[in-house]
Amino acid sequence: xxxxTQTQPGMFVQEKEAVTLDxxxxxxxQSYGLFWYKQPSSGEMxxxxxxxSYDEQNATEGRYSLNFQKARKSANLVISASQLGDSAMxxxxxxxxxxxxxxxxxxxxxTRLSIRP
Amino acid sequence: xxxxxxxxxxxxxxxGQEVILRCVPISNHLYFYxxxxxxxxKVEFLVSFxxxxxxxxxxxxxxxxxxxxPDGSNFTLKIRSTKLEDSAMxxxxxxxxxxxxxxxxxxxxxLTVV
Numbered sequence: 006x007x008x009x010t011q012t013q014p015g016m017f018v019q020e021k022e023a024v025t026l027d028x029x030x031x032x033x034x035q036s037y038g039l040f041w042y043k044q045p046s047s048g049e050m051x052x053x054x055x056x057x058s059y060d061e062q063n064a065t066e067g068r069y070s071l072n073f074q075k076a077r078k079s080a081n082l083v084i085s086a087s088q089l090g091d092s093a094m095x096x097x098x099x100x101x102x103x104x105x106x107x108x109x110x111x112x113x114x115x116t117r118l119s120i121r122p
Numbered sequence: 123x124x125x126x127x128x129x130x131x132x133x134x135x136x137x138g139q140e141v142i143l144r145c146v147p148i149s150n151h152l153y154f155y156x157x158x159x160x161x162x163x164k165v166e167f168l169v170s171f172x173x174x175x176x177x178x179x180x181x182x183x184x185x186x187x188x189x190x191x192p193d194g195s196n197f198t199l200k201i202r203s204t205k206l207e208d209s210a211m212x213x214x215x216x217x218x219x220x221x222x223x224x225x226x227x228x229x230x231x232x233l234t235v236v
Contacts, residue, residue: 038223048211050165050227096165100223109155109178110215110225112165 008032009097009113017119018087025072026082026116028097034058037101039080040110041071044094053095056080084118092120124148126228128214134234135204143199143231145214154197155215155225156189158182165213171197204235 018024041053064071072081097113156168170177217225
């Protein structure tokens with residue numbers, strides 16, 4: 006069964022607009038971590054933002070924020086004031102058992118974001 | 123800012139040959155990982171490594187694959203007898219203890235098997 010679901014295979018957004026990338030997850034663990042990574046066309050995987058399952062506030066990192074709705078098991082990424090350089094593939098990921106450092110991250114299928122000038 | 127480094131960035135190899143992909147994790151990290159991404163597909167977990175042994179491996183990580191930490195800094199992935207379907211981007215990653223336990227990825231090694 007899919008543990009991380011990203012329902013938007015591709016999105017087009019006008020430059021300077023805000024964009025929300027959807028992510029839902031499935032876990033029976035009480036303790037887990039949620040991540041977003043950016044993969045530009047050059048291929049590297051860039052960490053963007055993290056949200057722990059026990060964090061009461063939504064995570065923010067510059068123009069990135071994570072809209073965490075625990076009851077709905079969603080962890081949407083919001084990018085404010087989008088820039089051309091935001092065009093990339095975006096992956097939502099989850100690590101179960103937050104206290105276990107060795108546990109793996111599992112990825113969603115990704116959303117390809119394209120910013121229009 | 124510390125980063126995970128991988129070599130080579132791109133390797134072309136003949137089917138049946140052995141390949142070693144090298145990684146230098148972030149220096150104070152204790153947990154190491156290899157992931158694979160076939161072109162256009164999702165990122166797949168291969169193996170995690172801690173305290174000089176495999177912590178977990180996926181069903182992809184069969185006898186064709188092995189990992190090693192030959193010294194205090196390098197972490198390698200060996201692929202024996204490569205097949206066409208091994209063509210993919212291979213990512214090394216590392217993490218440490220602490221809040222978030224973020225896993226940081228290297229820039230990847232693109233393997234092409236011909």
